[in-house]
Structure formats: C-alpha cells, structure tokens
Amino acid sequence: MLDRNHRANQRERTLLSKTSFIRALSPMASSKMLDGAHIATMPARASIFREGEAALSFYCLLSGYVRLYRVSRDGRQADIRICGPGDMFAECLIYGGDKYRFNAQAAENVTLARFDMQDVRELAEQDPTVAKAIMATLSDHLLSTMDCVVNDRLHTAPQRVADYLLTRCATENGPTSIRLPYQKSLLAGMLGLAPEALSRAFSSLRRTGVTVRGRVIQIGNVEALKDV
Incomplete structure (x- = not known):
C-alpha cells in the first residue's frame, strides 16, 4: 500500500527532470508528466504491486531500491531486476497488457513517482517524444535482460x-x-x-x-x- 501520496514538489520535480526518460521529452510533454506525477514513500518490504493486479500505473524510483520478482507455483521466487534511483519499472505494460506480470517490493525505504498508464498513452498519441522515450527505455531493458541471460548461461x-x-x-x-x-x-x-x-x-x-x-x-x- 502506498504511503504519503502527494503531488511532486519542486525538489522531486527536479529529480524527475534529471532521469533519462523525462530528459528525452519535449518541454510540453515533460511539463505534463511532472504535473501528473504522484509521489509516495514506502517502508522496506512493502508491496508496491502484485502479479495479476490491474496495471494502472508505472513508476520511477527517486530513492532506495525496488525488487522485481516472480513466484512459482511451489512458492519459489526468482528476481527479475533490482531497480535503483532514476530507474523506471512497469512501463513495459503501457502497451503490453492490463495486468502486472510480476511483483514489485520495496527492498528498503523508498520514494517513488507513480504515473497513470492511460494518461501517458494519451500523451504519447499527442507527442511523439513520449512514444520514443518509452521505446528507448524498453530497448535498454531488453539489452540488459539479454546480458543477464548470457551471464547466467556462460x-x-x-x-x-x-x-x-x-x-x-x-x-x-x-x-x-x-x-x-x-x-x-x-x-x-x-x-x-x-x-x-x-x-x-x-x-x-x-x-x-x-x-x-x-x-x-x-x-x-x-x-x-x-x-x-
């Protein structure tokens, strides 16, 4: 459950403005993204979302670390990614489904920005820099995942x-x-x-x-x- 949910203040807007995703946007799109950001703080081990829940939001981490993982039928857990400050997660679902495909948990006390999926879809239709920024982020994640697979196998x-x-x-x-x-x-x-x-x-x-x-x-x- 998200705690202390509020609109981004000036300091938090500045932090978000330095992320690669926001820097890639046009001034208009950047302003709208920052206006739509909801900031939340969460304690260590708190659940941000669970696999199978409706995917209504994606996130940008401002401080702390977040663990993304899946759970097998017999209860075993496999980590997918560890997100650090400046990283985005769950943005793959902007165009990729209506339910979360993994779990997200605060690995320690975290501060994160939440963005509404539908709002960003609509913004991407109005401004091509948003769609390009999403594709660039997904490309980075794909290349990182490929490196992880190679590392695990070799x-x-x-x-x-x-x-x-x-x-x-x-x-x-x-x-x-x-x-x-x-x-x-x-x-x-x-x-x-x-x-x-x-x-x-x-x-x-x-x-x-x-x-x-x-x-x-x-x-x-x-x-x-x-x-x-």
Missing part, C-alpha cells in the same frame, strides 16, 4: 560475482574496496544465485584477495579478479 557463480565487482571498481589495478548498495541477499537474487551460492562464490574469490565485511568488499588486486 558464467560460473564466482565469475558472476567477479564481473559485478569489476564494474564497480574505481581503479584498473592494485587494491581497492567497494561498498554494496544493498544487502547481499538482494545481490544474490540479482545475480541469479541462492544466498548460500553467493557465500560460496565469495569464499572462492578469497584466493584473489577478496574479503567481505558486511557490505564492504575489499579487493586485494583488481588484475587478479579479472582473471577469474
């Missing part, structure tokens, strides 16, 4: 973790450290791993100088991590 668990760490290293060689933006259980789901498989992967990376202390990951040698 890389071992330690390789997936090493690749994730390398994309966040501030240096090309030598020692460094990074701080995970969210808890390790969320990282496990994002990488398609069970929590225990993630722990084993981190253990196997100790030989390259990787140590884990809470959310802080110490990397002894970035070059060694590249050879995993």
Whole structure:
C-alpha cells in the first residue's frame, strides 16, 4: 500500500527532470508528466504491486531500491531486476497488457513517482517524444535482460560475482574496496544465485584477495579478479 501520496514538489520535480526518460521529452510533454506525477514513500518490504493486479500505473524510483520478482507455483521466487534511483519499472505494460506480470517490493525505504498508464498513452498519441522515450527505455531493458541471460548461461557463480565487482571498481589495478548498495541477499537474487551460492562464490574469490565485511568488499588486486 502506498504511503504519503502527494503531488511532486519542486525538489522531486527536479529529480524527475534529471532521469533519462523525462530528459528525452519535449518541454510540453515533460511539463505534463511532472504535473501528473504522484509521489509516495514506502517502508522496506512493502508491496508496491502484485502479479495479476490491474496495471494502472508505472513508476520511477527517486530513492532506495525496488525488487522485481516472480513466484512459482511451489512458492519459489526468482528476481527479475533490482531497480535503483532514476530507474523506471512497469512501463513495459503501457502497451503490453492490463495486468502486472510480476511483483514489485520495496527492498528498503523508498520514494517513488507513480504515473497513470492511460494518461501517458494519451500523451504519447499527442507527442511523439513520449512514444520514443518509452521505446528507448524498453530497448535498454531488453539489452540488459539479454546480458543477464548470457551471464547466467556462460558464467560460473564466482565469475558472476567477479564481473559485478569489476564494474564497480574505481581503479584498473592494485587494491581497492567497494561498498554494496544493498544487502547481499538482494545481490544474490540479482545475480541469479541462492544466498548460500553467493557465500560460496565469495569464499572462492578469497584466493584473489577478496574479503567481505558486511557490505564492504575489499579487493586485494583488481588484475587478479579479472582473471577469474
């Protein structure tokens, strides 16, 4: 259930204006999108929507992280995507169906903007920049999904973790450290791993100088991590 629902204030409009989706719109369309944004804050683990519910809105995340996932018949969960600040989600349903195809849950305290699907459909008919921005967002998500499929099929668990760490290293060689933006259980789901498989992967990376202390990951040698 959404909490503290209100129209976007100036600070929130500024944050939304910096997202790639809003930046791609014409001044008229951008103004209408910002005017139509409803801002909500939600606590960690709160449900934003559930699979099978009527798809009336899509969202842009302003702060925190949101987990998108599906549940099998026997109750197992599979993460689809972890959304961070500036990311949009459920916009695929603007032209793709009338029910949500997955679940969305706040992974921590979040602030998000909600947009009405029908209002945006009508705006897209009036202004082609809206349709183009939607297509660009969907294209980005498709390419990202393809990368995830390839990663799952071609890389071992330690390789997936090493690749994730390398994309966040501030240096090309030598020692460094990074701080995970969210808890390790969320990282496990994002990488398609069970929590225990993630722990084993981190253990196997100790030989390259990787140590884990809470959310802080110490990397002894970035070059060694590249050879995993």
